[in-house]
Amino acid sequence: MLPYNYLIDSRIRDSMSLSLSDSIIIFDEAHNIEKLSEEGCSFTISLRDLENCESDFKLIRQKIKHGEECKLKDEDVDALEAPIECLAHAMAKMKREFDNERKQSTSSFQ
Numbered sequence: 001m002l003p004y005n006y007l008i009d010s011r012i013r014d015s016m017s018l019s020l021s022d023s024i025i026i027f028d029e030a031h032n033i034e035k036l037s038e039e040g041c042s043f044t045i046s047l048r049d050l051e052n053c054e055s056d057f058k059l060i061r062q063k064i065k066h067g068e069e070c071k072l073k074d075e076d077v078d079a080l081e082a083p084i085e086c087l088a089h090a091m092a093k094m095k096r097e098f099d100n101e102r103k104q105s106t107s108s109f110q
Contacts, residue, residue: 004029005036047098050091057084 004027006012007020027033057080063069064077 004033008033008036047091047094050087050094054084054087054091 006016006018007025012018013020060072061077064072064074
């Protein structure tokens with residue numbers, strides 16, 4: 001017997017060398033599985049994470065343009081341009097939403 005998150009989360013299963021092949025699994029309190037599954041598939045990314053990603057990409061791009069050694073090939077950097085553009089738009093949207101929330105919370109205290 002073990003907590004069911006050990007069975008559901010493949011990373012935990014792999015780290016414990018658990019194999020579900022040819023197994024019958026019975027979950028007690030199975031109504032909690034939905035929440036656990038949502039948590040296992042969710043992640044949080046901060047505005048700072050996005051800014052660091054954008055900054056790193058700009059640095060790599062600059063190194064390539066100036067002929068400095070870089071581990072990425074030109075075609076790889078070119079392939080990243082569209083996702084980075086999406087990232088920039090997402091960051092701008094997040095900043096606007098953050099600013100709006102901050103303004104609303106500040107005005108509610110006045």
